[in-house]
Amino acid sequence: DTEVTQTPKHLVMGMTNKKSLKCEQHMGHRAMYWYKQKAKKPPELMFVYSYEKLSINESVPSRFSPECPNSSLLNLHLHALQPEDSALYLCASSLIRTAGPRGNNEQFFGPGTRLTVL
C-alpha cells in the first residue's frame, strides 16, 4: 500500500464552524506533513510531524490545529477560519523527516481536500 488518503475530498464551511481534515497512511512512515496550496501556486509547508511529535510549525495561525494521534493518522482541526483560508490542503508522508539525501526518501502526497470557507 503506497497510498496517502485524505478525507473529505471537498469541504465547505462557514467562518464559525469547526471541522477536521483527516489524513491516513499505512506505509510505516514516521513523518507526516500538512501543506496548503492556493490556486495556481506551489504548495506551502504548514506543519511537520516526526514520530508523532510536532517538529515544524511554519507560523501558522492558531485557527489551524494539527494532531497526530498515531503513526498512521494525521488530523487538521479547523476553527473560525477566514475566506482567505480557502485552498487545497495536501497531506504527505515520508519514511523519516529528512528531505535530503541523508534520508534519501520521498514524500508521498495525498490527493488533497478542497476547502471553501464562506
Next chain:
Amino acid sequence: AQSVTQPDIHITVSEGASLELRCNYSYGATPYLFWYVQSPGQGLQLLLKYFSGDTLVQGIKGFEAEFKRSQSSFNLRKPSVHWSDAAEYFCAVVNRDDKIIFGKGTRLHILP
C-alpha cells in the same frame, strides 16, 4: 536563501513532440533537486530526484532531467509527450532547514 525559478508559467506542445521544462536554482552548496507533477485535482507525484552522482537522472513516465552546475539548472525533458502529460510541473530544492521549496510551477498544455 535557497530558491527555485521556473521561468515559463505555461508551455504548449503538440502530442508526440519533445518537451523541455526549465528550472534554475539558487543554492550555495550541492543542491538536492526534485521534479514533481500534479494533475488536476490530484496531489503531487515525484517524477525524479537528484542528490549526487550521474548528472542525467531518469525518472518515471519517460521523463529525464539533467543537472548542470555551471548553469544552475535542472531542466526536465521528455522525447515525446502524450496527452496524459498535461499537468502542472513543479521543480523543487531542499533548503538548509531540510524543507522542500517549490518553484511556482509550469502548466503544460498538449495540443492534439
